[in-house]
Structures are given as structure tokens and as C-alpha cells.
Amino acid sequence: MKITFKNLAIATSICSALVLTPLSFAGSDNSTHHGGHEKGHQQMSEKKLAKLSRKLGLSESQQADIKALKTEEKTQMQALKPAMKAFREQVKTLMSAESFDEQAFVQLQANNQDVFAAMALVKAKSKFAMKSVLTAEQLEKFHSMKHKRSRR
DSSP: OHHHHHHHHHHHHHHHHHHHTGGGGTTOOTTTSOHHHHHHHHHHHHHHHHHHHHHHTOOHHHHHHHHHHHHHHHHHHHHHHHHHHHHHHHHHHHHTSSSOOHHHHHHHHHHTHHHHHHHHHHHHHHHHHHHHHSOHHHHHHHHHHHHHHHHO
8 A cells, every 4th residue: 555655646746747847838038949939939829819809809908918917927937947947957867867766756846846836826826817807708708718628
């Protein structure tokens, strides 16, 4: 039974590391990637905003507010990027060792909980702030859109 809980803890840690890793690439700068990545990401955001505007019937001020919220979220995530990069490097080092040091991985995961929590907080605040920009009808339609997307 003890082995099962250890395996569960390891699997949970690895899964959370794998889930959070893509978040660290959000808003990456051009110095580490080829120039097209940032432009592609920016265009994607604009496309998403345009689609959201069209489907929800957002006013100009609502579009500006949402754009400002997304910019603020990106800035805050950018501040957490070095910590996530360091975490990924440490995980990479642990994974390249001859044998897996379970305790070191668990400790690394525990030491970075504040970064993971900060990222989750930024996302939650951004989502909540977006709710305050939308009207009740728009919010209902937005939830309906999310529900349809999650069923796919």
C-alpha cells in the first residue's frame, strides 16, 4: 500500500509539472524563439478577441477592457517566467540522472508551489475580471460557448 501512495505522489508531481510547463511559454520573448512565434501568438490573441467580440457582441469599450486585462495577465505571467524556467531546468537535470531521486523531485515540486499558486491566481483574477466586463446576457452566452467547447 505504501508503494501505491508513493507512485501516486510521483505521478501527480510529474503530471502537474507537465501541465504547468506549457504555461511558461505564454508570452515568450523573441530572444529565445524565432521571430514568428511571438507574431503568431499575438495574431492568435487578436483572432480570439475578434471571434469573442463577434459572438458576444462586445462594445468597443468592452473590447478595450478585455485587451487591457489580457495584457496585464501577460505581464504578470512574464514576471513568473524565470521561476518556471528554473523549475523546468531543475526537472530536466533530475530526469537526466542515472537513477530517479524521488525525494529530490518531491522537494523541488514543494519548493515551487508558490510559483504554481501565483500562476493560478493570475489566471483566476483575469477570468474574474473578465466576468465583470461582460453583461449578464454576454456572460450567459460565454458560459454556453465554453460548455459546447468542453463537450467536444
